[in-house]
Amino acid sequence: MFTELPAWRQAAADFKQDRKTTLREAFQADPGRAKAMSVEAAGLFLDFSKNLVSKKTMEDLFAVARACGLKEQIQAMFAGERINATENRPVLHTALRNRANTPVFVDGKDVMPEVNRVLKRMAAFSRKVRSGSWKGHTGKPIRNIVNIGIGGSDLGPAMAYQALKPFSDRKLRFAFVSNVDATHFAEETFGMDPEETLFIVASKTFTTLETMLNARTARAWLLKKLKSPKAVARHFVAVSTNAEEVAKFGIDTANMFGFWDWVGGRYSLPSAIGLPLMLAIGPARFGELLDGYHAMDRHFAEAPFERNMPVILAMLGIAYNNLAGAQSHAVLPYDQYLARFPAYLQQLDMESNGKGVDRQGRRVAYETGPVIWGEPGTNGQHAFYQLIHQGTKLIPADFIGFCKSHNPLGGHHDGLMANFFAQTEALAFGRTAEEVRAEGVPEALVPHKTFTGDRPTNTILAEKLTPAILGALVALYEHKVFVQGVVWNVYSFDQWGVQLGKALAAGIAPELTAEAKPRLAHDASTNALVRRYRKVNGRA
Ligand code: G6Q
Numbered sequence: 001m002f003t004e005l006p007a008w009r010q011a012a013a014d015f016k017q018d019r020k021t022t023l024r025e026a027f028q029a030d031p032g033r034a035k036a037m038s039v040e041a042a043g044l045f046l047d048f049s050k051n052l053v054s055k056k057t058m059e060d061l062f063a064v065a066r067a068c069g070l071k072e073q074i075q076a077m078f079a080g081e082r083i084n085a086t087e088n089r090p091v092l093h094t095a096l097r098n099r100a101n102t103p104v105f106v107d108g109k110d111v112m113p114e115v116n117r118v119l120k121r122m123a124a125f126s127r128k129v130r131s132g133s134w135k136g137h138t139g140k141p142i143r144n145i146v147n148i149g150i151g152g153s154d155l156g157p158a159m160a161y162q163a164l165k166p167f168s169d170r171k172l173r174f175a176f177v178s179n180v181d182a183t184h185f186a187e188e189t190f191g192m193d194p195e196e197t198l199f200i201v202a203s204k205t206f207t208t209l210e211t212m213l214n215a216r217t218a219r220a221w222l223l224k225k226l227k228s229p230k231a232v233a234r235h236f237v238a239v240s241t242n243a244e245e246v247a248k249f250g251i252d253t254a255n256m257f258g259f260w261d262w263v264g265g266r267y268s269l270p271s272a273i274g275l276p277l278m279l280a281i282g283p284a285r286f287g288e289l290l291d292g293y294h295a296m297d298r299h300f301a302e303a304p305f306e307r308n309m310p311v312i313l314a315m316l317g318i319a320y321n322n323l324a325g326a327q328s329h330a331v332l333p334y335d336q337y338l339a340r341f342p343a344y345l346q347q348l349d350m351e352s353n354g355k356g357v358d359r360q361g362r363r364v365a366y367e368t369g370p371v372i373w374g375e376p377g378t379n380g381q382h383a384f385y386q387l388i389h390q391g392t393k394l395i396p397a398d399f400i401g402f403c404k405s406h407n408p409l410g411g412h413h414d415g416l417m418a419n420f421f422a423q424t425e426a427l428a429f430g431r432t433a434e435e436v437r438a439e440g441v442p443e444a445l446v447p448h449k450t451f452t453g454d455r456p457t458n459t460i461l462a463e464k465l466t467p468a469i470l471g472a473l474v475a476l477y478e479h480k481v482f483v484q485g486v487v488w489n490v491y492s493f494d495q496w497g498v499q500l501g502k503a504l505a506a507g508i509a510p511e512l513t514a515e516a517k518p519r520l521a522h523d524a525s526t527n528a529l530v531r532r533y534r535k536v537n538g539r540a
Contacts, residue, residue, distance in 0.1 A: 001358075002487050003322070003366050005067045011060035015323050018054045023428045023454050026054070041309050042295035042472035047459040050428040051316050051396075052324075061315035062305040065487060070311070073486050078301055080106045080262070084493035085359070091493050092260075093267035093478070097293035097471065106262060114260075118272055122257055123283035125237070126275075129198065130169055130282060136195050137231035144192045146175045147276040148214045149202030151347065151498070152265020153239070154178040156474075157202070157276045159344040160269055160289070163337045163470050166406040168280035176276070177218075180210035185217050194225040194235070201238045202273055204265055206245035209502065215249065239272045264493050266347050267478060270471070285467045292471025300479040310479030313398075313458060317480070318487055320396045320456065321367050330388065330397035331374035334420040337465055338400065342374035345477055352481045354497065355490035368488045378419045389427060389451055396456045399424050400473070404464040427455035516540065 002008050027033055027049075037049035037058075053061075076083055080090040095104040095111050103110040128134035132141035147157055158176040161168065168174075175188035189197070199222070201215045222235050229250070237255040238246040246256045257272035269277070270293055278286040296309075305311045320326035331342045353369030374380070377399070388395045401420040405413035430453025436446050462469045485492030511518040511530055517540040520527040534540065
């Protein structure tokens with residue numbers, strides 16, 4: 001257990017000591033603090049100096065990482081060892097963007113030729129659709145592309161499509177349908193012409209209830225207008241690891257883009273799951289995204305922990321989580337294109353490290369993954385930042401911003417970034433009662449207008465939001481999550497919690513629709529709710 005390591009005890013003692021010093025004092029005492037506590041990698045600049053830690057505590061935390069065998073575990077992941085032990089699988093999303101093309105072996109077989117082959121097929125298909133040479137059943141080019149998938153088969157491409165919109169072909173309209181609520185399908189496809197619409201059914205297993213139901217609805221929607229079942233071949237492609245189920249659904253496996261069981265759903269954006277993104281931004285830009293991922297992968301694998309961005313973020317998060325009682329972590333992108341980034345990170349982080357037993361199957365005696373949340377700035381400032389500034393909870397936050405905007409209109413970007421810099425400054429240094437008084441504020445209001453400061457933030461700054469920068473950013477968080485999983489000794493690459501919901505819903509579904517009154521054997525609450533639903537729908 002990491003909590004029993006001498007290095008951890010040292011970190012705990014030093015961190016306690018650090019917290020007696022305010023950030024104002026820490027910055028005053030060390031003019032070199034900002035420089036010393038900043039790193040640069042893969043086009044990202046990270047300033048972590050506004051954290052409640054001294055350089056000594058950081059050293060302790062790196063010693064904890066070392067004592068947990070982090071170096072060896074990083075190597076094991078990149079080398080394709082079966083580190084996803086509960087599913088007996090390697091974890092090789094890094095192979096998907098291994099631009100150096102060095103061999104990566106799974107069971108003695110190099111996976112790179114297959115990875116490259118699928119990328120080539122995706123590129124060829126994307127070129128056809130983008131150029132208009134891929135025609136629909138009635139000979140019209142494709143104008144609408146609808147991705148049907150959920151969780152890992154939705155959040156990545158949906159987030160990245162939005163993030164990289166300035167690079168996308170604006171003649172194509174993209175939609176992402178995930179929810180089993182038919183409203184999602186109905187609203188997203190509203191006004192689309194089936195003759196010009198291509199569906200991508202994205203599902204690793206090709207058995208997920210929501211996705212299969214949406215895919216069947218999509219097929220019916222298409223055939224209602226196009227009549228002939230032959231149309232399906234021109235309007236449906238699949239992204240999956242399960243060729244058998246794809247064929248059963250009626251999609252020609254020639255129109256299937258594969259990936260592998262060593263790609264976790266929430267890590268699958270750089271696999272064929274990224275097909276809608278490639279269709280939007282084109283194969284070359286998609287390649288740049290992979291380059292960005294790869295640059296961060298190499299940084300993570302090679303940089304010493306002291307300069308290693310994912311390791312730094314991970315160990316800071318662990319300090320707040322396990323030594324300061326922080327329950328959540330905010331991600332605040334100052335870029336409207338990254339509006340879905342917090343939601344994407346919610347899955348990445350919470351599904352990976354939201355675990356309550358360790359790798360030995362014992363209930364953990366310490367806190368694991370935090371609640372991840374956030375919204376783009378400046379919107380959040382006018383909503384929930386109040387609590388971050390003056391509330392009683394400690395909420396470490398990542399501020400993500402860019403020096404240049406894709407939409408340099410008027411003074412918007414400078415205005416945005418002024419807020420970006422001002423917020424972390426205010427959070428760190430606050431406003432003392434004396435400062436408030438000096439402004440002539442009446443005494444009764446002084447406590448209300450005082451800001452304690454010492455609210456920790458990381459600032460991640462890049463030149464501009466490009467495909468490569470997005471790749472680096474996603475990889476940064478993937479590896480941060482990995483490091484934390486190592487220290488917390490949990491399995492970050494399974495998600496048994498998702499399976500329970502899938503199984504329970506499958507049991508209740510027939511009870512809702514049965515003609516005859518079903519024998520309900522749930523608890524009293526669930527039984528009553530099911531009965532009420534049946535009654536309102538006119539069922540016995
Ligand atoms: C991700 C999870 C989960 C998964 C969805 C969709 O890591 O496993 O979010 O991606 O349940 O699964 P399919 O791709 O198999 O439909």
